[in-house]
Amino acid sequence: MTGGKEKWSFQEIWEVKAPQTVKIFGYLLLQNRILTRDVLRRRHISCPTECVLCSTGEQETAMHLFFQCEYARRVWLMAGGRFGYHLITIDQDVRTSWRRSWNRFKSRGLHVSKFISACFVSICWHIWLQRNNLIFRDNKIPPEIIAVRALDVGRMWAENC
Numbered sequence: 001m002t003g004g005k006e007k008w009s010f011q012e013i014w015e016v017k018a019p020q021t022v023k024i025f026g027y028l029l030l031q032n033r034i035l036t037r038d039v040l041r042r043r044h045i046s047c048p049t050e051c052v053l054c055s056t057g058e059q060e061t062a063m064h065l066f067f068q069c070e071y072a073r074r075v076w077l078m079a080g081g082r083f084g085y086h087l088i089t090i091d092q093d094v095r096t097s098w099r100r101s102w103n104r105f106k107s108r109g110l111h112v113s114k115f116i117s118a119c120f121v122s123i124c125w126h127i128w129l130q131r132n133n134l135i136f137r138d139n140k141i142p143p144e145i146i147a148v149r150a151l152d153v154g155r156m157w158a159e160n161c
């Protein structure tokens with residue numbers, strides 16, 4: 001057994017301090033149902049395959065877009081730097097990476113973990129917004145700015161949601 005990969009439920013996402021829309025986004029992301037280009041093509045919707053955030057020609061999958069893309073990596077790195085805490089543990093797929101990351105920060109106590117989980121979801125959300133921004137409005141914002149914005153919003157959610 002590989003540590004209960006299949007046993008982990010997604011229910012924790014509903015307890016995150018974030019708006020409902022963002023929780024639904026997180027839930028869909030965990031189920032690989034966000035409409036990234038690979039998913040669109042599987043549904044026979046014609047679109048380019050490559051990731052717009054890095055322009056390296058890599059296929060846009062959820063795993064690439066949110067965790068492996070060099071743009072996403074810079075967002076995570078920058079956000080982690082401001083936290084003084086390494087936010088993401090990349091594993092074989094989105095769900096496993098997410099679960100491993102969350103298991104790490106859950107061990108840091110309830111208050112900290114609430115704060116980090118809001119920021120974690122906010123970072124994913126902001127990477128998604130930036131991807132859509134680029135596709136639909138051709139508006140490129142540096143990853144450093146996205147990281148700061150995502151943390152500010154995550155902090156606000158943690159305090160107010």
Ligand SMILES: [Zn+2]
Pocket residue numbers: 051052053054055056058064065069070071
């Ligand atoms: Zn990319």
